[in-house]
Amino acid sequence: MPRVVLVASGKGGVGKTTVAVNLALALSTRDAVALLDADMTAPNAHLLLGLPSEKLRESNRMLIPPKVNGVEFMSIAMFFPRGVGLAWSHEKVADMIKTLIRYVRWDSRWLVVDLPPSSIDVNIEVLKSVGHTSRGVIVGEPHRFAFEDNLRMLDLMRLYGVDVRCIVLNKFNLYPNADLIAREYEGLGLPVVRIPFDPELAVRVKPEADYWIPVLGAVAR
């Protein structure tokens, strides 16, 4: 099993997928990396990374993940036509998560998992399955709502034994009280990585950007 990095957030729309994909690509310049988009209802990682051209195969009761841009990649978006919603019970979602984590032959040294926002059941399944052996990155924007939701996410990650390495505060320079919020996070004993607003991140991946270096450092140490 590779070293697992869980990229999580208590709040949606704060740039979790952007961080997960860029982190995976930045890590892939030095090591073999896999990326799992664990968001069953709103998977978006493929919009940044791309979809594989090869088909999923099986070998010895394990699924072989296809590669995209040199990264082993699995996402529910690879299997369902665009725009189709999943009318699934918790049981079916939990089964899919189990398959994607335990029954894929991840050959990489690192597995970056892009989790869905909040403490919904998918996240609990992942935390129960690999939490105690994982490193964690929490993503937020420096405002009160995201802070309150991330307190809950941090509590859950620590409950399941995740080694939370840092808090990434996205679009840092856009918020007037950003420094105040950053100090509150620091008070929780976690390094804060400040990512400036970069409009290019909305349209392309930018793993070469300097602002990822502290995230890489926190995750890989």
Add this chain to the structure above:
Amino acid sequence: MSLLPLAWEVKLLFLRLAPKIMARRRELARVVEEMGRGKGGILVLYNDKGEEVRIWAGMSEDGKPEVDIENAGRRRANNEIVMHYSTFKAIVEGKLDPRVAYAHDLIYVRSLDGLPVSFHALLWFSWFDLVKEEIEGLRAKS
């Protein structure tokens, strides 16, 4: 609703499909190979009258694609796929994408070999994609 028993209806449907399948057997054999030798699944079809038909589909030990309606219950299978006959008909007639049917909970998959249900479902989707590509490729050539 048809007045024929479900078993007859299914057999008639397969008879209608047979020439099309035979015309593409070489391409289909290649994509069936993707599933691995000796593997098979049971397709369980039911209707509103409470009738049920079981069909074994997969690959024989010597690597040939096979469908068995008569002895489905006695064949070794890795998984069971259950759906209403109308869902199955819509899929084989190309009116419904099986992945959409699975997403919308119209298909129930049961694992018979200890692997998660989704493991089998994902491989079925991958296999279905290959079949679709082969058929589209064939259409483009003709």
